Amino acid sequence: MYDTEKLGTDVNQTETKISARNVQVYYGDTHAIKDVNVDIDAKSVTAFIGPSGCGKSTFLRCINRMNDTIDVCRVEGDIKIDGEDIYDKRVDPVQLRAKVGMVFQKPNPFPKSIYDNIAYGPRIHGLAKNKADLDEIVEKSLRRGAIWNEVKDRLHAPGTGLSGGQQQRLCIARAVATEPEVLLMDEPCSALDPIATAQVEELIDELRDQYSVVIVTHSMQQAARVSQKTAFFHLGNLVEYGDTSQIFTNPKDERTESYITGRIG
Amino acid sequence: MNDQHIVSAFDRDLEGIQAHVMKMGGLVEAAIGEAANAMVARDQELAEQVRAADKAIDALEELINERCANLIALRAPAAVDLRVVLSVMKIAGNLERIGDYAKNMAKRTSVLVHMEQVEGAHASLKRMAHEVQLMLKDVLDAFIQRDVDLARDVLERDEGVDQMYNALFREFLTFMMEDPRYITPCMHLHFMAKNTERMGDHVTAIAEQVVYLVTGSMPEDARPKATRLDA
Amino acid sequence: MTDTTQNTGAVTPISSLHTLDARTKRRNAAENRFKLYGMIAIGIGLLMLVTLLTTILSKGTGAFTQTFVTMEVELLESKLDKSGERDLEKIKKVTTFGYAPLIKTAFEKTVEIHGIETDLKSKTMAKILSKSAASQLRNYVIANPDQIGQTIEFRFLANSRVDGYMKGRVTRDSIANDKNITPAQLDFVDQLIEAGALKKTFNIDFIIGADASDQRPEAAGIGVAMMGSLFMMLVVLALALPIGVAASIYLEEFAPKNWITDIIEVNISNLAAVPSIVFGILGLAVFINYMHLPQSAPLVGGLVLTLMTLPTIIISTRAALKAVPPSIRDAALGVGASKMQAVFHHVLPLAAPGILTGTIIGLAQALGETAPLLLIGMIGFIASNMPETVGEGLLSPNSAMPAQIYEWAKRADPAFYERAWGGIIILLIFLISMNTLAVLLRRRFERRW
Secondary structure (H helix, E strand, O other), rough: OOOOHHHHHHHHEEEEEEEEEEEHHHHHHHHEEEEEEEEEEEEOOEEEOOOOOOOOHHHHHOOOOOHOOOOOOOEEEEEEEEEOOOOOOOOOOOHHHHHHEEOOOOOOOOOHHHHHHHHHHHHHHHOOOHHHHHHHHHHHHHOOOOOOOHHHHHHHOOOHHHHHHHHHHHHHHHHHHHOOOEEEEEOOOOOOHHHHHHHHHHHHHHHHHOOOEEEEOHHHHHHHHHHHEEEEOOOOOOEEEEEEHHHHOOOOOOOOOOHHHEEOO | OOOEEEOOOHHHHHHHHHHHHHHHHHHHHHHHHHHHHHHHHHHHHHHHHHHHHHHHHHHHHHHEEEEEEHHHHHOOOOOOOOOHHHHHHHHHHHHHHHHHHHHHHHHHHHHHHHHHHHHHHHHHHHEEEEEEEHHHHHHHHHHOOOOHHHHHHHHHHHHHHHHHHHHHHOOOOOHHHHHHOOOOOOHHHHHHHHHHHHHHHHHHHHHHHHHHHHHHOOOOOOOOOOOOOOO | HHHHHHHOOOOOOOOOOOOOHHHHHHHHHHHHHHHHHHHHHHHHHHHHHHHHHHHHHHHHHHEEEEEEEEEEEEOHHHHOOOOOOOHHHHHHHOOOHHHHHHHHHHHHHHHHHOOOOOOHHHHHHHEEOOOOOHHHHHHHHHOOOHHHEEEEEEEEEEEEHHHHHOOOOOOOOOOOOOOOHHHHHHHHHHHHHHOOOOEEOOOOHHHHHOOOOOOHHHHOOOOHHHHHHHHHHHHHHHHHHHHHHHHHHHHHOOOOOHHHHHHHHHHHHHHHOOHHHHHHHHHHHHHHHHOOOOOOOOOHHHHHHHHHHHHHHHHHHHHHHHHHHHHHHHHHHOOHHHHHHHHHHHHHHHHHHHHHHHHHHHHHHHHHHHHHHHOOOOOOOOOOOHHHHHHHHHHHOOOOOOHHHHHHHHHHHHHHHHHHHHHHHHHHHHHHHHHHHHHHHHHHHHHOO
């Protein structure tokens, strides 16, 4: 018989990459995120689930300070990556976003060539010394994005000409091209068909050994399939956070249970 | 927690499989009782009826398994719903085995009818069967009412059944040593007692499923150990 | 009905799909009526457009042709260069009066050559030519002094009455009270036509030439005004495009959304609706009276038109920026681009076709604008021809196409009226080609994402 207790501690022993303490987010007068505390593991996939408007995307966008671009948005509390407060005055969001890559809901390649899509990030961050370097980064990133074989013969074709699933993998490749440590994904499969979704999920699973992936998803099944830990948000609160297998078989909170079993919650 | 799913057909499906389990449980309960009665009354006809009734139980198990498979495939149940489906499948399996044991008792009754009657043993065996039947009734109630306490109670009562079996075992041993003519009927009766004891174990397994269904984890304390045959 | 039902065994439908109920009929009728109204409206619009175009074309095309009299002229050295030194300074001293006798002689000769019988004196004959005929000849001689002493074939501009006679505007009845021309002269014109000396041909001078005085409508051209317009457009382009685009980018991408920016936004929209004459007054007050910039100068005109065009450019640029999907900005920010990099590397290139289109349309609007130009005096009368006016550029007085058209339409002589229509044709050609360019740019660079 397995000692489940011991397995549990093994999971907990992994290193914490992102730690959030008492995070509050306000949109003008709306209190969108209420007192969220969470420790996100390094090199694992953490899923945020919850009904629409529960604040999961908002919280995700706090992690790379994408909320800074919204005037009325105010973030309080601490979010630390590797122990460094990312809302510290000394932190430049641009630098932070190179370290914390992001993939969006709708595949949004730049209307440029596939090559330029990948090369853009390394170029602006000065990661390549010369053309050969850049070529190498592009190839490596496309391979990591599991799309190299599909596009290697048409690197200079427009990225917008690819299928939806390919575009999304291109966007993931673009995100990893800047050598991030954390990858945030905001409903990356919501615009994709099931096959493309499966391919992206497979890719996410592969990315796990190099990056800390945080994924927001509306599909509970997807969260169950790709993540090691799951956080359930409801009305701006982090209701429950734990191992995915536990959340999906035996959630502790009634609201979590109602949500994942498809009852009115 | 709200009891109703947003998709009401999901509720209907879940209720459907549980209703089938209850129906199956009822049939099995009756089979145990009748098998015991047939044994005491040496009623061959009743024994035949019990053997025939097992077909319905088997068919129900098949139906429940099919429904559960569909439910998993189509509705992707999670958390408590998943546990319901999983425990229903296991309970149906356990009930089916109990039904088989009852059938086996009936079969042996048909043989025993033509043999010397072993005085006194029948009553003890019937008491044991009755106890198992009660446990089954209770565990089914616990299942449908999600009553963990009742399920735990059933778990503990299994020890009583085991002790009854041990007592019967010694009794049969004595009979056989006293008179070799009793060896054949006593062997049959011993198997029936063993069957009843196994029924008790399956009822225990069902009780464990009920605890898992409600709490999400198997009962912490290890199940009462099965009979030690070092006597 | 029942028969068929029995035959096929089908169930009788509760309501047949093959017959329309009253409600459906009414609805369809209403829809058809609406379509009809739409077609009528479009028809009226098209009819007006066709009327407009045919009127403009029928009245304006005449301006592109002009009547000329071709004669052999002997450039007598004794009259034009008494010294015989071919010294340009001395040749220039001979005024147009010195050339008049040559023209008279040329007429006498022409009559002789073609065997035209007429009672008219050579002085009266010469009256059928434009008042600028002598200066025309003089300009030619000054440009080609080596021709002096030779006999050349020269094309003289005919008088506007003669031109009008050729174009049907002037008849023997209409000149009853006209001092400028007599029926006898018209008879002479007829004889010249027969002889082939008087012809109506295409007149390039109308397109490239300068304006002319009230007395000589036949010599007037729109070319100089065109240059004035061109200079103004250059000023508008050089000022409005960078200012407008910079303002829009800041407002759209960087400015915080608060009541100040709201007020600015509302005011920009309002400015676009401000009558152009207000900008004219503003220009007059600020640029001329306060800053003492020269009147009638394309620089001032350009500044005023810049003010007028800015809101248009800002509004269209902001619309173009808004049309760029936010996902592109997110994508750029997501890979760690700064706000400015996101805007300049990704948003602006995508918005460029829209910005260009808006700018061109703004320019076209400015090109056709008249009222503010009248107020700042962009109706300079420039009679000297092209090379002299072009060089002086932004600060020398000039006119603009619409102002020139307005000027001509105002003058008494119907020959000017024709030129006004001709000017409108040219202006329209400019506007249409600019709009076409805008459409082409949009088509060419429009991207789908």
